[in-house]
Amino acid sequence: MPSSHRFRPLPLFAALLCATAAVAVVPAPAHAQAAAQDTAERPKTTQELIDASTPGDWRRPDPGNTLYMELEGGRVVIELAPDFAAAHVANIRTLAKQGFWDGMTIYRSQDNFVVQFGDMVDEGGTPRPLGEAKASLPAEFSRPIEGLPFHALPDADGWAPETGFAAGFPAARDPATGQAWMAHCYGTLGAGRDSAPDSSTGAELYVVTGQSPRQLDRNITQVGRVLHGMELLSVVPRGTGPLGFHEEASQRVPIKAVRLASEVPEAERSDIQVLRTDTPLFDAVVESRRNRRDDWYLQPAGHIDLCNISVPVRTAE
């Protein structure tokens, strides 16, 4: 492994796993070394904040609302969002218990947009039976503000009057309409639909792999977010058909299984922890991203967009 990299643009806050430090190893100039000796005199960096976190700053997602998508390359861990889409999440839980997606494929990968997977009901085959799952669900594009604790961000957003985090998910809301909704950021899981707003069942799902398509907000039901393993989805070769559909079956990525974590033996579960988004520490992390304080940045932005905030995730010690 290289010991040093003459490097460059410092990263977005990447998923932190097992305390792997996501910092560039660069020769520190003298003034930087001096600064590092007394961090009390300057705002902490994101890494310093994470290093100083306590167990109470983290949460373990409910296994009953966590999906494991098992691919040849490894496991994608997804947190479902019953607070935003109760009916769809219930259906997805039912489908997962039935092994509905086992043996299906990721059959679409559109550059800078989404991957999509599930039952390809229009490809001429016979749709797989939904079993105990419902064949028709209400659209769940947004929900009432009331009853949903919302941790607002300080910066203005062009897509919505307010943005922040709710139930750990990037979210937005509009006091004028009294509605809140999940925001389409990188890693968002949504339920594909036809033109009819209530035509999604959760049997076909997509994950955002490109620039946050916020124009989809309030136009489709979002059901969760990838917590771990995005790098298995983001590299799926782009399909050459219209909209990135894979034209040949051989291009599709097989799905070995999609299971609820609660249905998996404990010893086989991924012990994931997610930074809570309703704490003073999280506010400090956001501020450390709004104004980078490491030695590389010369011009702090004084701003951050909702979808530029990656909520830190780690595996348990």
Place this chain on the structure above:
Amino acid sequence: MPSSHRFRPLPLFAALLCATAAVAVVPAPAHAQAAAQDTAERPKTTQELIDASTPGDWRRPDPGNTLYMELEGGRVVIELAPDFAAAHVANIRTLAKQGFWDGMTIYRSQDNFVVQFGDMVDEGGTPRPLGEAKASLPAEFSRPIEGLPFHALPDADGWAPETGFAAGFPAARDPATGQAWMAHCYGTLGAGRDSAPDSSTGAELYVVTGQSPRQLDRNITQVGRVLHGMELLSVVPRGTGPLGFHEEASQRVPIKAVRLASEVPEAERSDIQVLRTDTPLFDAVVESRRNRRDDWYLQPAGHIDLCNISVPVRTAE
């Protein structure tokens, strides 16, 4: 090829090639078919605008400022931006003419951030000589507003007082400081640097493959943008080392050559056209993205962020 897809989130405006229509093939409900019969009565969709474009709405990038990066999987076409980084672009042109990057690798791929390529000078090897290129350049993080025609977008942006397009590139500016700069959107090409602002030469370059890292704006020199072939870079397997560096040489993606288009025989050039960003048609395209008018969208956003606008690209007829 599938004739129909029961789908879902309509795409960001994808690169248009050879007039391949990037529209979902879904059964159109009766009211939609009626609407389609009289498009004069409603705002045009992006596709309708593109279909109605004239040759003057398009431009051909200058071959003297166009790079071809030849990979095993195909060609990445990059437009250089001398209006933003004259010294770096001159150096990069010199390096390309010398075949500087030929046989090097893409040696970093960090999920939701960047790929990086060039000379790995800290890996223990001997740096490749820069030849006629300069070993030291000024930082070119921004430039004077004066002398740079700027086509502003209608929406507010959290990262900069004004955003829009300049010389065909996504850009921002601040009348208070009198400075303009290129914005870090998907596909942006930048020149890696160390902690010292003037430590980039263009020998090591990165391309944005993730959510627009606008916090890098005004902190590093941007030198161009990928026009075609992003799907060859965006799927590079993510490196498992810190910051996405590839830990094993076998994981790196070989670069067969990086050449200036003007140095390539005409018959081997990619005949790329890019939609001009300073025309009434472009304004209409932006408006069609701010408020989607197809039958799928129920709730037009009334907004678009700079980096959600993909400038259409096509190959010549």
